Amino acid sequence: MKTKAVRIYGKNDLRLEEFDLPPLGDDEILAEVISDSICMSSHKAASLGADHKRIPGDIDKNPTIIGHEFSGRLLQVGTKWQSQFKKGDKFSIQPALNYKGSLNAPGYSFRFIGGDATRIIIPGEVMECGCLLPYTGAGYFPASLAEPMSCIIGAFRAGYHTTPGSYNHNMGIKAGGNLAMLAAAGPMGLGAIDYALHSERRPARLVVTDIDEHRLNRARSIFSRKEAGDLGVELIFTNTGGVEDPVSHLLNFTAGKGYDDVFIFAPVRELVECGDLILNRDGCLNFFSGPTDTTFSAPINLYNVHYNSTHLVATSGGNNDDMKEALRLSSQGSINP
Structure with a gap:
């Protein structure tokens, strides 16, 4: 044949x-x-x-x-x-x-x-x-589209948080926490917004950044603040392209507290550094975007790793369980990739 x-x-x-x-x-x-x-x-x-x-x-x-x-x-x-x-x-x-x-x-x-x-x-x-x-x-x-959604689901599941005095990891984003997605108005970012809003474990606040206003406007047209609010999530879109101090700008949305989970959707050194600096105590930085540059690196505040329990994770694809979850959510209309 x-x-x-x-x-x-x-x-x-x-x-x-x-x-x-x-x-x-x-x-x-x-x-x-x-x-x-x-x-x-x-x-x-x-x-x-x-x-x-x-x-x-x-x-x-x-x-x-x-x-x-x-x-x-x-x-x-x-x-x-x-x-x-x-x-x-x-x-x-x-x-x-x-x-x-x-x-x-x-x-x-x-x-x-x-x-x-x-x-x-x-x-x-x-x-x-x-x-x-x-x-x-x-x-x-x-x-x-279940495959890219499985990558997103896997990333959400791979993040973790800790309990003082225990070595057990509590897997997943922090329910009811602050979640930031940097450079996230592209295709994978839109899928991640969809999953963050419609999965069982949701943040209380979701801040999405990009430097392209056209992409942000499209994201706004797909995910309304009212719909997110009805689901218990405060959804904020912000263009950081012309912002002189993006770290302070993003921290202001949390009254200076910081973010429990930060996802990086572009392999840009400044984004990684910004994501690290806006983490709350026990915050999880998820480097989602895979670079082609084998020497790609960015500075991380190791003082905060040691004393504030901040940590870094990354995944490359999902597994069978993530695929099954993506197929289930798509079949029942919970997500719309």
């Missing part, structure tokens, strides 16, 4: 090609891709080529299919999986397989599976890892 796909051959070398898929194995599944959403991680992969951690070194000879946020329907199920899946099932995929400790992932590492394709062969390790996930909601795009 033929497929048409975008394959990567090297740095900034993407080619749209038609080619034959190999015969289907008993432990494989043939599928049709209906929706594939575009991610900045795919741009990073295209820019780095074989230098990317998930992309094989021989793509010049054995190109892989890009695109890791996708959904569709199953066309043919190998005998090994016929008790679990059937032709016509709608699906989404968690690309972070973590198969036997490998970083290999659909959309980066495989020759015959990726979102930028018409038809794909889902290899056995995807099912073995429980990463072929059913979707029962309307349409297909919410299922493809």
Whole structure:
């Protein structure tokens, strides 16, 4: 069977090609891709080529299919999986397989599976890892957007707070606390706002910054202060582009108290430094945006780490539970990615 796909051959070398898929194995599944959403991680992969951690070194000879946020329907199920899946099932995929400790992932590492394709062969390790996930909601795009939403959910779950005198970590953002999202009026920031407002663990105050007024206005049009207020959240959008002292500006929204959780949505040194300086005691700084610069760094106040229990976390993608949560929330209409 033929497929048409975008394959990567090297740095900034993407080619749209038609080619034959190999015969289907008993432990494989043939599928049709209906929706594939575009991610900045795919741009990073295209820019780095074989230098990317998930992309094989021989793509010049054995190109892989890009695109890791996708959904569709199953066309043919190998005998090994016929008790679990059937032709016509709608699906989404968690690309972070973590198969036997490998970083290999659909959309980066495989020759015959990726979102930028018409038809794909889902290899056995995807099912073995429980990463072929059913979707029962309307349409297909919410299922493809479950992957970026799972990254957001994973980041929210990875943050933590502590109790004096205890070494146990209380996972997640602080319920009823102050949450700041810096440079967060872009696509992933909008998803994070959606989740912060509609998840079970909500902040009392959510401050969203950006330096692009057009993006902020779009965010305001999607998430109204009234809707947020009805959910128990004070929602504030602010443009820090022309602000001389963004640290003081942001602290003023909390009457100088600071933020229990701060998310960084752009790999900018000044943003990281600002986020660190606005943390409350036991505040958690979440560096969400992955840089392409392997030497990227920013100053952190280690005095506050030692005496005020501030801390730094970061995640790169979600896990199966995060994907299932994203699919559940999308299916029931709680979030609208």
